[in-house]
Amino acid sequence: MKKAMNTLPWRALPVLLCAVFSATAGAAAFQNWEQDAAGIGVAHAGSAAIADSAAGLYYNPAGLTRLDGVQFSAGFTGLRPVVEFNDRGSSGPGLGAGDGGDAGRWLAAPNASASWHLGSDLALGIGVTRPFALDLDYDADWLGRVQAQRSEIRTVNINPAIAYRVSDRVALGFGVNYQTIDLDFSRAGQRLKGDDGSWGWNAGVLFTLSPAMRVGLSYRSAIEHKLDARVDGSAARATVKLPETAILSVWQQVSDRWEAMGDLSYTRWNTLKHVDFIERGSGVLLASEPFSSGNSWRLAWGAAYRVSDAFKFKFGLAWERSPIGNNGRTARLPDSNSLRLSFGGQWLLGALGRLDAGYSYLLMRDARIAQIRDANLLRGKYENGMHIVGVQYSLGF
Structure with a gap:
């Protein structure tokens, strides 16, 4: 009985975390959580605590201390947003015709x-990932052509890291990040393009309780x-500050067959209110793109069940506040x-390594819009969603 009483608080911790933070969960904008497709099946719950492959260094570099020898992991995720606009009284001299179709494209x-x-x-x-991505493409002559036609953002992040185990219970990790960005926006009568490469850092701590x-x-x-940058061929400059993110994760082996995990993350998007394109030399404002972002929370819970020595079934969910x-x-x-609903599986291939696969669907609330630009009002409602599918292969030597 004494042993049970001592272990109960630790076993209850993932549940308690979910209960405490369930009212303030979140996500998203064009942040991409899919940096390790093995996590798709559990909605990326436990991302900073699982530490079972080299891909985990994106979420917490301290987890590298748990990996033996040389480890390699590579994966691919496809994301297909569904973005459909329904008009509710748009007006203005520059309106096109039609709702723009499904603007989502495979990422x-x-x-x-x-x-x-x-x-x-x-x-x-070392890890190479794509932490931010956006790709929307409306019909060229749609109602909101003055607001947007094509919107594309691509990033590539290269992240070398080092980790040190301070004791049996504590490990620390630190990494530097070189990130490139390519931006390509268009709307009726205007095209904005720009690119850059800049530096950042990441750090983490892993507690083995x-x-x-x-x-x-x-x-x-x-x-x-x-x-x-360039605005319709004119040389320009612009500043884009991509947000910082903090993650708190828990992983627990509940029994011989069951694992449970939880995640709470916070992303500080309010650094990105708008992007101004300034003409080089003259300092004249050529264009401005609004973002008006606040901050976001994300709460995830997941579980895995070992069906056999070779196969593990995963499932999870996450609430993401935009x-x-x-x-x-x-x-x-x-x-x-x-609300993200996820499931997946893990196959142990013996000396050939490990294969993970997963699928998620994001159920998104209808999104009302009333955007004014150049005396044109885009008023209506968006019906959104997203399909996510991915595979990850990991191998140790």
Whole structure:
């Protein structure tokens, strides 16, 4: 009885975390959580605490200390947003015709990571990911052509990291990030393009409370990009500050067959209110793109059940609070709160490594919009959703 009483609080911690934070969960805008497709099946719950492959260094570099020898992990995720506008009284001299069709397009999010364990306490790793992505393409002559036609953002993040095990219970990790961004926006009569490469950092700590329980805490810094830009052929400059993110995760081995995990994350999107394109030399404002972002929370819970020695079934859900409110919603970011439903599996292939696969669907609230631009009002409602499918292969030497 005494043993049961001592272990009960730790076993209850994931549930308690969910209960405490269930009213303030969130996500999303154009942040991409799919940096390790193995996590799709559990809605990326426990992301900073699971630490079972090299891909985990994106969520918490301290987890590298748990990996033996040389580890390699590579994966691919496809994301298909559904973005459909329904008109409710748009007006203005520049209106086109039609609702624009489904503006969502398939997004590819590949990742690759490797780690090396040096001695008993030191580990190195490197990962390549795409942490932010956006790709919307409306019909050319739709009602909101003055607000937006094509919206594309692409990033690539290269993240070398180092981790050190301070004791049996505590490990620390730190990484630097070199991130590139490419932006391509168009609307009726205007095209904006820009690119840049800038630096940031990430750090984490992993607490091993017992062989059956880990808690991870990690942080990724904001990265400010100063774009070398063009506005309809004119040389310009613009600043885009991509947000910082903090993650608190719990992983627990509940029994021989069951694992449970939870995640609470916070992303500080309010660094991105608008993007101004300034003409080089003259300092004249050539264009401005509104974002009006607030901050967001995300809460995830997941579980895994070992069906056999070779196969594990996963499932999870996440509530994601969008940083885009009704007053700041635009045709480029018609985002809304969402509920993510996920399932997946893991296959152990013996000496050939491990294969993970997963699928998620985001149920998103209808999103109202009333965006005014150049005396044109885009008024209506968006019906949004997203399909996510991915595979991850991991191998140790």
